[in-house]
Amino acid sequence: MAQSDSTQKPHRVKDLTGQRFGHQVVIGFAEMRGKIPYWNVRCDCGDERPVSGYSLKAGRSTRCSRKCPANPPVKDERGKVYNRLTVIELAEIRGEARWLCRCECGNLTKVAGSDLRGGDTKSCGCLRASQGGGHGTTEYTTWKEMKRRCFNTRNSQYYLYGGRGITICDRWRKSFVNFLADMGPKPFPEASIDRYPDMNGPYSPENCRWATKMEQSQNSRKARMLTYNGETMCMRAWARRLGITHGTLRRRIKLGWSPEKVFSSEHYFTPPPIKRAKSRTATS
DSSP states (O other): OOOOOTTSOOTTSOOOTTOEETTEEEEEEEEEETTEEEEEEEETTSOEEEEEHHHHHTTSOSSSOTTOTTSOOOOOOTTOEETTEEEEEEEEEESEEEEEEEETTSOEEEEEHHHHHHTSOOSSSHHHHHTTTOTTSHHHHHHHHHHHHHHOTTSTTGGGTGGGTOOBOHHHHTOHHHHHHHHOSOSSTTOEEEEOSOTTSOBOGGGEEEEOHHHHHHTSTTSOEEEETTEEEEHHHHHHHHTSOHHHHHHHHHTTOOHHHHTOOSOOOOOOOOOOOOOOOOOO
16 A cells, blocks of 8 residues: 655645744645644745644744744843832843843842733732731732722622722722731631621721621621611521521511510411412413
């Protein structure tokens, strides 16, 4: 059986001749290496070499080499200051330029140019330490999520917080250290920040507490508040106080009982809710 010539393009392989991929133009089919087609390409600098079609179409090969003269010129960042970092000199090129920077604390670090310009890297790492070493702690996560809910319009819960006017005081918004100093560490792992006593007020030292999940639910807008003998609590809190279920308390109110019987710890007989049968539409 005759073997097929690997330098002949199979019919199933799409012809890429003439197409441009970055700084390279395909000038013809090269060969098949197993099941992978390779194409001869010419870089804008004049260099020619074979490249796999998968690398071309996936965008992994856009020029002949990292030192190719066709590469766009590196933007000079020397002497510029980004947050706590001052750029000293070009350190290396790994796909993109990485710059040697001196931090305000005196340390040297290498940072990608895009991270400097985008503000993703602001220091050698000392900035996190100056924030009380809280980065990565549950309190720090609570602080970050609180800011996202109030100021990030793309956050899924923004409409419940920032979208309806909930804000954060300047003391907390600008400093995690201040937040931790005012709130202190979480008293237990499941604790969450709760705006109390004003659920519609801002996040601030005088209006926040570490709360349990039950306290959070009692202080929500959905909670139904009841007042008896000058004391106001949500229905679930009253039910626990009386030693009855939340459903029993709700049925007492629905049946029109007097406040004395509604808020009594006596276990009166409470009719169960009536289950109405679903009406069936007659078919002809």
